[in-house]
Amino acid sequence: MTSGHGDDQLLNPAPEHIERRPVTTAARLLLGGPVVLVTASYRGQANVMPLAWCAPLSSDPPLVGIAVEQSRHTTEMVSHSEEFALNFPSRQLLHHVQYFGSLTGSDIDKFEATQLETFAPEHVTAPLIEGCVAWVECEVQQVVPVGDHLLFVGLPVAVRVDPLAFDETWSAGEAESRPLHFLGGNRYSALEGVTEARLPAPGEAPERALAEHIEEELELSREAQERREEQLGQLEREVDAGNVIDIARVSLDELPELEEIPRIVVPEREEP
Ligand SMILES: Cc1cc2nc3c(=O)[nH]c(=O)nc-3n(C[C@H](O)[C@H](O)[C@H](O)COP(=O)(O)O)c2cc1C
Numbered sequence: 001m002t003s004g005h006g007d008d009q010l011l012n013p014a015p016e017h018i019e020r021r022p023v024t025t026a027a028r029l030l031l032g033g034p035v036v037l038v039t040a041s042y043r044g045q046a047n048v049m050p051l052a053w054c055a056p057l058s059s060d061p062p063l064v065g066i067a068v069e070q071s072r073h074t075t076e077m078v079s080h081s082e083e084f085a086l087n088f089p090s091r092q093l094l095h096h097v098q099y100f101g102s103l104t105g106s107d108i109d110k111f112e113a114t115q116l117e118t119f120a121p122e123h124v125t126a127p128l129i130e131g132c133v134a135w136v137e138c139e140v141q142q143v144v145p146v147g148d149h150l151l152f153v154g155l156p157v158a159v160r161v162d163p164l165a166f167d168e169t170w171s172a173g174e175a176e177s178r179p180l181h182f183l184g185g186n187r188y189s190a191l192e193g194v195t196e197a198r199l200p201a202p203g204e205a206p207e208r209a210l211a212e213h214i215e216e217e218l219e220l221s222r223e224a225q226e227r228r229e230e231q232l233g234q235l236e237r238e239v240d241a242g243n244v245i246d247i248a249r250v251s252l253d254e255l256p257e258l259e260e261i262p263r264i265v266v267p268e269r270e271e272p
Contacts, residue, residue, distance in 0.1 A: 047105035
């Protein structure tokens with residue numbers, strides 16, 4: 001590890017296992033947030049498209065951005081209606097999401113084709129989709145051309161959530177109430193669970209809290225490793241004895257290697 005960026009500093013060479021990729025990979029690396037179904041309505045016609053390039057942009061005022069390629073039918077509809085809605089699909093709409101992304105609203109009425117149920121928005125005209133787990137209605141505040149996309153900056157005017165899916169954050173509870181995350185191609189993922197980072201107690205030095213927490217994790221992974229070795233030893237003994245073994249009894253999940261967990265050194269401090 002090096003500690004500075006000056007020209008006179010010698011930087012380490014890149015670790016051997018890493019690979020170079022085309023610059024277009026940057027966008028894919030940034031994927032992983034919840035995919036949304038953008039709905040819009042204009043002159044009595046409604047349309048829906050899946051969108052992964054979506055981001056919060058400001059907290060005061062609360063603004064969100066969607067990057068829509070300029071040739072999309074959605075671009076035309078949102079430009080004219082100056083509003084849109086974000087619908088957060090869950091696992092049950094996985095195949096709908098992919099399907100909606102393979103068709104354009106300029107050729108087909110996607111709602112009629114799928115008979116997907118919708119319900120009334122509160123403030124905009126874009127329909128909201130049932131089977132989703134959260135909905136954000138937006139008024140367009142700004143349209144910024146960015147390369148071959150238009151960035152529609154939206155002001156949320158109504159937000160609704162399914163409380164089973166979202167309390168103060170996504171709760172990663174039941175499989176059917178987790179949002180879908182688009183990874184690229186036809187690959188999606190879902191949240192596995194929620195892990196809470198340890199916060200320093202009042203008056204506690206943050207680096208001490210970090211060191212202690214890492215120690216706790218090391219201890220846990222040591223215990224898991226010992227349990228696994230014990231199970232494997234037992235298996236070996238049964239195999240040696242010629243017994244039939246039930247592989248399903250043993251979890252062979254990868255465990256973190258102990259040395260993969262970084263340790264930190266806590267400088268001695270005088271107590272306040
Ligand atoms: C999961 C997924 C995510 C997508 N994300 C985007 C995106 O962020 N921006 C975009 O312009 N197109 C995106 N697309 C492509 C559009 O959804 C697709 O071109 C769609 O057919 C456009 O529909 P429309 O012409 O009716 O607006 C995505 C497609 C899929 C399947």
